Amino acid sequence: MLGKTPHEIAAQPRRQPRRYEDACGAAHALDLVGDRWALLVMRELLLGPRRFGDLRASLCGISANILTQRLEELEAIGVVERRVLPPPAKVQVYALTPWGMESEPIFQALGRWAARSPQHDPRLPISAVSFLLSLRTMFDAPRAEGLRARFGFRLGEEEFVARLDGGEILVEAGPVAGADVIFAGSPAVMAAAVYGGVPLPALEAEGALRVEGDRALAERFLGLFPLPPKVGG
Amino acid sequence: MLGKTPHEIAAQPRRQPRRYEDACGAAHALDLVGDRWALLVMRELLLGPRRFGDLRASLCGISANILTQRLEELEAIGVVERRVLPPPAKVQVYALTPWGMESEPIFQALGRWAARSPQHDPRLPISAVSFLLSLRTMFDAPRAEGLRARFGFRLGEEEFVARLDGGEILVEAGPVAGADVIFAGSPAVMAAAVYGGVPLPALEAEGALRVEGDRALAERFLGLFPLPPKVGG
């Protein structure tokens, strides 16, 4: 076979997406984002724009070409957009469009349902974004009545803040400075504290977690995210 | 390579499922039901048990071997169970387990999100179950305040009923007898009436739909399921 010059392959036949021929909304959603990794890429962007390399690191196991392909497809359908950060950074990042941001209920429904799975293994690796989104998903508003406080999370290089107020929780990326409590550790350790029932002192003793600020408030925070019972349990 | 005798392949090594190694609940959900067709099979069971052939007919385009495989996998993870109808029917049907039934919010989230997609084509074929589930998904409770009535649907061979009461909607399979309004037609035509804004008289004139009972009530019913605006529109 002869080699192809660049302009010969320019108009690549863009793989014909295998669609469900179904007017059902859920089926169409799967046409759009049902490819492997697509939803997880979106998940990683739900708390803000990310760079290619950060995405790849968070999505344990994805290969570069697949990530490229998914980002292209998500961009084509209007879920993701490419941005260039202002100088002096000037790096390219990927962000969800407003419509892409509206996909969060999908993750909450999936997460709530799968949390009851007998096979769910909470000890697998978890990304910072996953952990923080899970707070929104599992938040039990009645338990937080009358609580008004800011909780900071230093997870790896990034910082996030959860604001609790009037039975609502608001999670976003941003500096932890000034929070009433600051947790510093890996997402996995945070998950162990919130969902695994591992006591704070134990995690601190082994140096896996650092807690600054109001300890009683920290303890209360950890109890605001109950997991549903496993099926058949 | 030599042929294999049946008992040599009896203990099939059950394909190692390609999992995301991720503690995130949504990722685990996709491990469980992320395979192609899996969620749509579940959707078709959300209003009650179905036979293999009916599933195959509703899932336009699925091939028998794939349906078999998905049903086996869904059974293995505890989402689907096989039942045999009591005599004299004595036919095998597939049904969702209670946990499987809890997956409905996933379809609602997917459907609500995808309804805003510019690419969504409501003229594709739609199954009876899809249509009826969409009523639950798109139901606008405030518009139905003070409405208390029963609506029957004759869709192909099957009958379903929607009970509206106190701003709640309850959809289930069952005889339409005694309903205040009875619609008879294909799911696609019903979808055109509810979501396409096609006026009832037009559909009736071309014989695509038959409406029995209180016509004013029928008209009111059709306005209870507003679609969200398309993105960029």
Place this chain on the structure above:
DNA sequence: CGGCATCCGGGAAGATACTG
């Protein structure tokens, strides 16, 4: 190093034919 293209092997999905 970030982003993207190319090649290749394995395996899932799809179509078809066949069986009880």
Place this chain on the structure above:
DNA sequence: CAGTATCTTCCCGGATGCCG
């Protein structure tokens, strides 16, 4: 009707390499 067997197609994932 309810699947099973087989063959083909093509997506996924890994490795490699190019380019800025």
